Amino acid sequence: MSFLEAARFAFRTIRAQKLKSFFSLIGVLIGVTFLIAVVSVVQGMNRYMVDRFANALIGANTFELRQRPSILTDDVTEDVWREWRRRPRISYDDADYVRERIRTPATFAKFCSDRVNVSYAGKVAKDVDLVGTEETYFRIRNYEITAGRTFTAQEVRAAVPVLVVGSELADKLIPKLDPIGKTVQIGGLPYRVIGVIAKQGTLFGISLDKFAVMPFNAPGRRLICPINILDALIVRADDPTQMQRAQAEAEAAMRARRQLKPDQANNFAFQTAEGALSTWQKISRILFLALPGLVAISLVVGGIVIMNIMLMAVSERTREIGIRKALGARRRDILAQFVVEAAALSSAGAVLGIGLGLVLAWVVKAFTPLPAAVAPWSVAVGVVLGVTVGVAAGVYPASRASRLDPIVALRAE
Amino acid sequence: MTGVIRIRELTRAYEMGTERILALRGVTLDIARNEYVAIMGPSGSGKSTMMNLLGCLDTPTSGEYWLNGEEVSRLSDDALARVRNREIGFVFQTFNLLPRATALHNVELPLVYAGAGGRERRERGLEALDRVGLADRVHHRPNELSGGQRQRVAIARALVNRPSILLADEPTGNLDSVTSEEIMRVFADLHQGGQTVIMVTHEPDIAAHAERTVVLRDGRVESDRRTRVPDAFTRAADPESLAASAAAR
Numbered sequence: 244m245s246f247l248e249a250a251r252f253a254f255r256t257i258r259a260q261k262l263k264s265f266f267s268l269i270g271v272l273i274g275v276t277f278l279i280a281v282v283s284v285v286q287g288m289n290r291y292m293v294d295r296f297a298n299a300l301i302g303a304n305t306f307e308l309r310q311r312p313s314i315l316t317d318d319v320t321e322d323v324w325r326e327w328r329r330r331p332r333i334s335y336d337d338a339d340y341v342r343e344r345i346r347t348p349a350t351f352a353k354f355c356s357d358r359v360n361v362s363y364a365g366k367v368a369k370d371v372d373l374v375g376t377e378e379t380y381f382r383i384r385n386y387e388i389t390a391g392r393t394f395t396a397q398e399v400r401a402a403v404p405v406l407v408v409g410s411e412l413a414d415k416l417i418p419k420l421d422p423i424g425k426t427v428q429i430g431g432l433p434y435r436v437i438g439v440i441a442k443q444g445t446l447f448g449i450s451l452d453k454f455a456v457m458p459f460n461a462p463g464r465r466l467i468c469p470i471n472i473l474d475a476l477i478v479r480a481d482d483p484t485q486m487q488r489a490q491a492e493a494e495a496a497m498r499a500r501r502q503l504k505p506d507q508a509n510n511f512a513f514q515t516a517e518g519a520l521s522t523w524q525k526i527s528r529i530l531f532l533a534l535p536g537l538v539a540i541s542l543v544v545g546g547i548v549i550m551n552i553m554l555m556a557v558s559e560r561t562r563e564i565g566i567r568k569a570l571g572a573r574r575r576d577i578l579a580q581f582v583v584e585a586a587a588l589s590s591a592g593a594v595l596g597i598g599l600g601l602v603l604a605w606v607v608k609a610f611t612p613l614p615a616a617v618a619p620w621s622v623a624v625g626v627v628l629g630v631t632v633g634v635a636a637g638v639y640p641a642s643r644a645s646r647l648d649p650i651v652a653l654r655a656e
Numbered sequence: 657m658t659g660v661i662r663i664r665e666l667t668r669a670y671e672m673g674t675e676r677i678l679a680l681r682g683v684t685l686d687i688a689r690n691e692y693v694a695i696m697g698p699s700g701s702g703k704s705t706m707m708n709l710l711g712c713l714d715t716p717t718s719g720e721y722w723l724n725g726e727e728v729s730r731l732s733d734d735a736l737a738r739v740r741n742r743e744i745g746f747v748f749q750t751f752n753l754l755p756r757a758t759a760l761h762n763v764e765l766p767l768v769y770a771g772a773g774g775r776e777r778r779e780r781g782l783e784a785l786d787r788v789g790l791a792d793r794v795h796h797r798p799n800e801l802s803g804g805q806r807q808r809v810a811i812a813r814a815l816v817n818r819p820s821i822l823l824a825d826e827p828t829g830n831l832d833s834v835t836s837e838e839i840m841r842v843f844a845d846l847h848q849g850g851q852t853v854i855m856v857t858h859e860p861d862i863a864a865h866a867e868r869t870v871v872l873r874d875g876r877v878e879s880d881r882r883t884r885v886p887d888a889f890t891r892a893a894d895p896e897s898l899a900a901s902a903a904a905r
Contacts, residue, residue, distance in 0.1 A: 248768055259756045566752045569713060570813070571741020571769040573734040649713045653752065 246583065249576075253584035256556075257591065267552035268592030270545025271632055275593045275625040278538045279600025282621035284607055285530050287614035292523045293516075295446050302384060304486045307354070307475040307514040308333060308341060308493055314519040330510045332469075337500065338476040344496035347480060347489040352380040353459045354475040355468035361455060363416045363427040371412055372454035373429065375467050376477075380456060381407070381440075383479045391423040391438035399458040407438040411452035429455075432463040448612055475514070490515075542628060545592065546636040553585050553640035564644050565652025574645040581644050585637025586630050593629020597622055659722075660820050660852050661687040661710070666719035666729075667875075668705050679705040681875035682719070687821075687854065692847045694866035695856045702875040704825075707856045711744055711823050712736045724820040741769050745814025749826035751806045753798040753813075759785060760794040763813045770817055784812040788842055804835035811842055815851075822846065824855040828862055840865045 257264045301307065301314075311327035319327075335353065342351045355375040361368045374380070381393045386407075394405050406427065413422045413436070422436045434457065443451035457463075459473075468474060478493065480486035490513055497511050557564070564577055572580075604615040668680040680702045687693055697703045708714040709721060712728055715736070721729040728739050745766075746752075753762045760781050767777040785794050788808040798806050807827060814822055824843070828836035844865060847853050857863050871879045 255756065562752070563754055566754065567765070567769075568737065569711070569740060569746050569752070570766045571737050571817075573737040573769070575734075576737075576769060650708050653713075653748070 246579070249579040249583040250587065252580050253587040256584060257587060263552070264588060264591070267549055268545070268588045268595070270541055270548045271589050271592030271629055272545070272596040272599065274538050274541030274545055275596025275629060276599040276603065277541060277596075278534065278625055278628070279597055279617070279621050280603040280607070281530065281534055281537075283600065283604035283615045283617045284613060285527050285534075286618045286621075287604075287608065287616040288523070289527055290616050291614045292520055295444075296519065296523075301514060301516040301519060302479065303516065304482055305383060305477060305479040305516065306486060306490050306493075307477050308338075308497065309475045309512045309514055312512045312514050312518070313475070314514060327512075331501070333473045333476060333511065335471050335473065337497070338473055340500050341476060341493050341496045345478065345489050345492045347485050347492060349478050349480045349485070349489045350379050350383055352377045352383055352477045353473050354380070354477050355459055355464070355473050357467040359429055359466050361412065361416060361427050361429050363425065366416060368412055368416045368453070370453075373467055374454060374456045375459035375461065375464050376456060377459060380477070383477055387441035388438050389441045390421070391436070393438055393456075394458055399460070402458055402460045402462065404432060404434045404461045404463070405437045405457065406434040407440060407456045408436055409440050409452035409454040410442045411450050412455060413439045415453075430463050430466045434461075434463075486515075538628070542632050545589070546632045549585055549588055549633060550636040550640060552588070553581060553637055554643070556584070557581065557640050557644040560644075561647060561652045561655035564647050565649050565655065568647070568649035569653060577645040577647075578641045581641030582634055582637040585641070586633030589633025589636065590626070590629040593625050593632075596629070597625045600625070659686050660689045660691075660724055661685065661854075662720070662722040664720040666709060666716045666721060668702075668709060668714070669717045679875055680709070680716070683872070683875070683877055685870065685877065685880070687852065689820075689852055690847070690850050692843070692853045692865070692867045693855070694863035694869045695854065695872065696858060696860070696863050696869055697872035697878070698858065700874075701872040703856055703858070703872055705875075706872060707823070707825050710821075710854060711746060712739045737769075741766055742817060743820040745811075745817065745819035745822045747807070747810050747814050747822065747824040747827045749829035751798070751803075751810045751830070753806060753809055755798055758795050758797055759790060759801070759809045759812075762798070762809055763816050766813060766817045780816055781812075784816040785809070787815065788812045802835075803831050804838050807831065807835075807839050808842060811839075811846075815846070820852060822851055822853045824853065824857075826857055826859075827855060828857075828859070836862065 307313070310330050310332045338351075338353050345351075353376060356372055358370045359373045361371045361373075377399050378394055378396050381388070386393075388407070389410070391407070393407055394403070398405055408416075408422065416422075416427065417425055417436070422439060425436050426433045427436060428434070434455075440452075440456075445451060464470070476493075478486075478489055480489045494509065494513070498509065501510060503510065567577060567580075601617060604617055607613055608615040663683060663685040666680055666683045667678060670677045670679060683702075683706065695703060695706060705714070709716055712723070712731075713736075715731070716729050719729065720727060723739065724743055726739070728736065731739065740746075754765070757765075760778070763781040763784050764777040767780060772780070782791070782794060785791055788811050790805060790808055790812065793801060793805060793809075798809070801809065811822075822843075827843070828839055831839060840862065843853055843855070853866070855863070855866060863869050868880070868882045870877060
């Protein structure tokens with residue numbers, strides 16, 4: 244008897260007992276649903292964290308030299324926090340010193356930022372992120388300019404009070420008008436808007452477009468940083484290797500400048516996209532470690548259910564087995580029939596589980612801010628697991644069926 | 657006539673706890689091609705054991721069983737399955753059809769295990785159903801058929817692989833007398849067409865349709881007569897068949 248025949252017998256039986264078949268494959272269904280849904284959501288989160296969170300806040304191949312980490316992903320103890328606050332801050336001179344000593348080709352930008360109020364024609368936009376920086380900042384961040392222009396090196400050197408604004412700030416503060424050339428007020432000082440940055444979207448529901456960028460030493464810089472002090476020196480290299488080299492060079496330069504002895508720890512910090520992701524990566528690693536366990540449990544349960552159903556089927560269908568044997572079925576024909584039947588049940592569970600998992604992932608994507616990206620490998624794993632569980636669960640009942648004595652089996656009721 | 661069955665000193669013992677029960681105590685029997693044989697005997701005579709051995713569902717404790725020129729008494733399980741598939745067509749008292757399968761699927765089943773392709777199975781299945789007069793019932797399930805029709809499906813299934821012997825175990829045991837006669841006519845037709853038929857029964861008037869009657873008692877052949885009327889079991893003798901068997905003698 245061919246595999247095709249066995250499959251045909253199996254599907255005929257499953258079709259004849261739809262409800263019973265459905266209940267018997269529910270364990271596998273749940274296991275595979277879980278697998279697909281969790282992998283999809285975690286993968287989606289991964290992509291989201293890398294694309295949006297890390298790259299929106301820091302950027303690829305970029306590190307920031309700071310007094311202390313700005314993105315806190317782990318719990319920080321009181322002592323550590325106190326130590327961070329005692330550290331010297333990054334000065335303009337520190338930034339220039341380090342910049343001169345990094346040999347690896349890289350782009351640099353001094354960086355300082357804080358929340359300020361921006362007003363125009365009697366309207367006030369509160370809690371706007373005001374960034375003081377250099378002309379290179381736009382390139383480091385890959386900002387696209389939709390109207391006007393960015394400021395130039397000359398304007399930075401001359402500390403001209405010009406602003407490049409985020410799209411939301413432009414729309415809210417200066418609605419229905421061309422913002423270019425308008426003068427807005429920050430801390431009582433006038434700034435001329437010279438450009439608008441393309442929409443960046445949101446991160447966890449928070450707008451990334453409510454911000455403005457000005458030359459770091461423009462008037463009013465006191466609003467965001469003390470004189471001569473920076474939040475960070477941003478360094479962007481061309482690729483991850485170069486970034487690491489540049490970071491090592493920056494570390495050596497800073498340690499030399501701060502005259503740290505070999506046994507002394509850095510009294511400055513580097514912030515990278517990877518570092519910002521570390522907590523998330525920890526979470527996703529735990530999920531991926533726990534996932535096989537959880538899936539395995541439901542698959543084992545599902546397998547046991549199928550094995551029981553098959554054992555029941557064998558005793559219910561003893562007579563059928565006797566008839567088949569009398570008509571010339573060999574042991575392996577009976578074995579194949581029941582194994583294929585179990586595998587078909589389990590695979591049907593896996594296929595339904597994949598469908599349900601995809602639906603769940605889609606629901607998560609549609610109704611929560613969490614993204615979902617279906618991983619093709621998880622679908623493949625689902626199918627393979629389904630077949631494997633079925634075969635494993637079917638072998639024992641099938642071998643019992645195949646060893647039945649046809650005379651005894653024919654006499655069964 | 658060449659012998660299709662050649663049995664020599666066949667015994668079959670069963671272990672019942674510590675006891676050893678001899679169901680067959682040395683049976684020797686030859687059946688020629690195209691014979692129509694009834695095997696009779698009271699319960700406990702070894703009739704069922706004989707039927708199981710003839711059908712290659714069981715193997716003897718000792719003795720020889722040659723079926724169609726092949727010694728089958730020492731074959732493995734799978735080899736016996738092949739012999740059952742190719743050489744033997746079973747007809748059971750309880751029909752033993754697969755309840756969820758249509759008449760055609762039931763009839764095709766031996767061909768599946770013979771490895772025949774789908775088209776050939778269908779053609780031969782339809783042909784076998786046509787032979788038993790069920791050409792218009794091929795897609796019915798057993799529960800949509802009468803008892804006589806079910807038994808005819810079973811006969812079609814038994815015939816589909818063109819077996820050396822048609823082996824019927826109380827084929828009319830679950831049928832009323834009118835339907836029984838109908839089934840006996842089918843057997844007679846098949847016999848007329850050259851089929852070797854062996855029928856195990858305890859009903860004399862059913863056995864009377866055969867041309868030879870072997871009576872078993874206590875695991876031995878008590879009598880073996882070429883007759884249409886096995887006298888030992890006849891209650892009311894039928895003058896016509898008596899005359900016929902007298903003529904045959």
